[in-house]
Amino acid sequence: MHSITPPDMDSEDVFDNITAAKRQPTRRRLEAARRRVVVAYGMYENAAPSVESLVPATVTNVQRKALHHAYSVETAPMLDLREKLNEPVMAARCPFCGISESGTLDHYLPKELYPEFSIFSLNLVPSCAKCNTRKRTLIVDEDTDVRLFLHPYFDDIPNQTFLTVRVRLRQDALLLEFRVRRPVGMSQARYLQLRSHFKQLDLASRYRKLSLVELRGRHGGFVRFYQNGGGSARVAAELEAEADDYEAAHGPNFWRVILYRALAAHNGFCDGGFDVVKPPQVDGAGQE
Structure with missing residues (x-):
């Protein structure tokens, strides 16, 4: 957003x-x-x-x-x-x-x-x-009397980090859970509006799916960083660098910023756990 x-x-x-x-x-x-x-x-x-x-x-x-x-x-x-x-x-x-x-x-x-x-x-x-x-025709949350969606022309996106993602690594899957949290100093009304905007547009699910697709495409790069003498520290550094670039262009709550910072801080992912997003092998006929 x-x-x-x-x-x-x-x-x-x-x-x-x-x-x-x-x-x-x-x-x-x-x-x-x-x-x-x-x-x-x-x-x-x-x-x-x-x-x-x-x-x-x-x-x-x-x-x-x-x-x-x-x-x-x-x-x-x-x-x-x-x-x-x-x-x-x-x-x-x-x-x-x-x-x-x-x-x-x-x-x-x-x-x-x-x-x-x-x-x-x-x-x-x-x-x-x-x-x-x-x-659709939704405007106001009847329970909270707060506008359900940010107005892109008039509502400023807060510079405080309100978007988070929980990262869990399993043997066969990377689990990502995006959510909105209320940072210190943010009004209750602004928090409720951000949370509503996020929920009504199903952004948690959409960010998760897009993240997994993107990470699958990045797997080869993770392998190169890891194997060329850099290890987990190099993978984490590259993720942090990309997060910095995206934040400079899109602000601290851009989904890629949140994703890459969370992965950079996840030792298991950086230390070879990224193989969980490895693309499936494709045979000569182009079939997985």
């Missing part, structure tokens, strides 16, 4: 351009909703990141359908909006999970509940399909 810079564009112009590209009666319905939509845009900006406090704008059913149509039935201005939102380098990787390529736009406040934000740039966040699907 990571923050991205909010798009710098005139949202009223975006609305007007998309409206002008529509045919009647959709254009007329969008024009009729414009005043309420523009007011809602201002309220969103003023409330961010606590946009869960907003009350949906009052629009008619036909206006609601027109606003949904403005997003889902693409015109040249809507395609241009998509391109501009996905253009920044930091948007290439999904900011919700930090794993997959962004291929969709997520409505942070769902358009089903807030149709006025259907084409509002600050409500449209580049995301991967898995995060978009898992977010």
Whole structure:
């Protein structure tokens, strides 16, 4: 998970351009909703990141359908909006999970509940399909009254280390358990939001699977470091060096940073235990 810079564009112009590209009666319905939509845009900006406090704008059913149509039935201005939102380098990787390529736009406040934000740039966040699907129309945890997900445009990711991984080495398996913990000084509300974001997007399972795939591909390097006179100390040093590089680029809570530091501190893994992630042998026919 990571923050991205909010798009710098005139949202009223975006609305007007998309409206002008529509045919009647959709254009007329969008024009009729414009005043309420523009007011809602201002309220969103003023409330961010606590946009869960907003009350949906009052629009008619036909206006609601027109606003949904403005997003889902693409015109040249809507395609241009998509391109501009996905253009920044930091948007290439999904900011919700930090794993997959962004291929969709997520409505942070769902358009089903807030149709006025259907084409509002600050409500449209580049995301991967898995995060978009898992977010659905969820907004607030009813038990804690805390927003379930970080808003990539407005919520800063804490510099305190809150992501951890427990490493257990067995004879035939490497067990990894990612979790969120509350560091000293972090508010309860921020901790609950991070934990909810992590749980709702199934990041523990996704980080674990991706880690095992990555480590399988790194096995040959571990063997070279270990056998070329370096032993476990060399393996640990290489893991720490990579963790430093990733932290400099992505911050202390990037999943690779957490993984590599934990493995560097695990004597069993560094002292030959990495063989547990050895790729299966492939025969001449390409079969495992």
